[in-house]
Amino acid sequence: MIRPDPLKSESDEVTAMIEVQGLTKFYGAVSAIQDVTFHIDKGEVVGFLGPNGAGKSTTIRILTCYMPPTAGQARVDGLDCVDKSLEVRRRIGYLPENVPLYNEMTVRRFLRFVAQAKGVEARAMTREVDRVISVCGLERVKNRIIANLSKGYRQRVGLAQALINNPPVLILDEPTIGLDPTQIVEIRRLISDLREDHTILLSSHILPEVAQICQRVLILNKGRIVATDSPHALTAQLQKSAKIALTVQGDGERLARALEAMDGILTVQLETNGHSRITLETDRSRDLRPEIARKVVEEGLGLLELKSMDLSLEDIFMQLVTEESPAAEGEREASETAEEVQ
Numbered sequence: 129m130i131r132p133d134p135l136k137s138e139s140d141e142v143t144a145m146i147e148v149q150g151l152t153k154f155y156g157a158v159s160a161i162q163d164v165t166f167h168i169d170k171g172e173v174v175g176f177l178g179p180n181g182a183g184k185s186t187t188i189r190i191l192t193c194y195m196p197p198t199a200g201q202a203r204v205d206g207l208d209c210v211d212k213s214l215e216v217r218r219r220i221g222y223l224p225e226n227v228p229l230y231n232e233m234t235v236r237r238f239l240r241f242v243a244q245a246k247g248v249e250a251r252a253m254t255r256e257v258d259r260v261i262s263v264c265g266l267e268r269v270k271n272r273i274i275a276n277l278s279k280g281y282r283q284r285v286g287l288a289q290a291l292i293n294n295p296p297v298l299i300l301d302e303p304t305i306g307l308d309p310t311q312i313v314e315i316r317r318l319i320s321d322l323r324e325d326h327t328i329l330l331s332s333h334i335l336p337e338v339a340q341i342c343q344r345v346l347i348l349n350k351g352r353i354v355a356t357d358s359p360h361a362l363t364a365q366l367q368k369s370a371k372i373a374l375t376v377q378g379d380g381e382r383l384a385r386a387l388e389a390m391d392g393i394l395t396v397q398l399e400t401n402g403h404s405r406i407t408l409e410t411d412r413s414r415d416l417r418p419e420i421a422r423k424v425v426e427e428g429l430g431l432l433e434l435k436s437m438d439l440s441l442e443d444i445f446m447q448l449v450t451e452e453s454p455a456a457e458g459e460r461e462a463s464e465t466a467e468e469v470q
């Protein structure tokens with residue numbers, strides 16, 4: 129298992145925007161999260177990843193001051209989420225999974241209402257509402273009734289309300305859920321643009337989304353942090369063997385057998401479909417590609433492709449969430465959790 133959170137250095141104390149230490153929450157007898165510890169530095173964009181029921185929403189509810197933890201501490205910009213909840217809320221723009229919008233209001237009216245609730249002064253109101261309308265590309269629909277908007281535009285309104293007062297921290301819970309592919313691309317682009325000026329925690333169980341937007345991921349499983357690092361570093365740490373794919377012209381049967389006998393090759397898979405595609409699992413301490421290319425030539429076959437394949441974030445995620453931790457044993461079957469991951 130990967131080390132849950134690297135030890136903090138002196139400089140982290142200064143730059144950490146979100147700090148979570150030993151966070152634990154019980155709903156009655158149900159344990160939702162246990163001893164969750166992580167920190168997010170100013171300006172970081174971090175993906176919060178986990179299968180259904182992993183405890184993402186619980187952690188977010190504590191961070192956004194909707195409820196206190198059973199044990200442990202959460203701080204935003206150095207302020208405790210229980211003792212300084214008003215100040216913490218002012219620093220967070222929160223896009224919940226189901227955005228509570230007032231359907232009968234126009235977009236502009238609703239945003240003015242939110243601005244008022246967030247304490248924006250009357251003289252700054254129009255400027256602030258116009259700013260978030262512009263950032264979220266809502267000009268075209270600003271005078272429309274919210275009930276008549278598409279799901280994509282409703283989500284933009286949700287993002288716009290989170291941005292009012294320009295909070296330094298954004299917490300976005302499943303921001304693209306229920307959107308069509310075009311709307312997903314648009315919302316992701318919008319979030320990417322926000323990276324410049326905000327610290328972002330993005331909860332999702334859509335892996336490519338997290339890999340695309342976030343520089344670091346926190347992986348939560350069964351209420352515990354099981355890994356935190358960049359997608360790239362996670363790959364490097366978890367990759368126990370290397371994968372090589374090669375495609376040759378014609379029948380690759382003899383080549384596959386020759387490769388099987390080669391030192392450093394662990395497994396060989398052959399698929400024939402006009403050409404032969406061979407997938408090799410190899411010892412990751414050696415680059416066997418030159419030797420493999422030589423074998424192809426010796427067999428008199430035409431080489432069409434020879435490439436190394438990295439583990440995807442999805443492979444890593446599956447590896448982590450299906451690894452049974454002793455603490456979680458008996459709670460649930462790993463396979464049940466894995467099935468729920470998109």
Ligand SMILES: Nc1ncnc2c1ncn2[C@@H]1O[C@H](COP(=O)(O)OP(=O)(O)OP(=O)(O)O)[C@@H](O)[C@H]1O
Nearest residue numbers: 155158159160178179180181182183184185186187
């Ligand atoms: N109000 C509640 N009462 C009892 N148990 C709850 C409550 N809310 C969540 N749980 C349980 O706590 C655990 C963590 O749930 P949580 O909603 O935080 O997970 P999640 O990672 O956000 O999942 P999802 O992606 O499905 O929203 C689950 O076992 C869930 O059933």
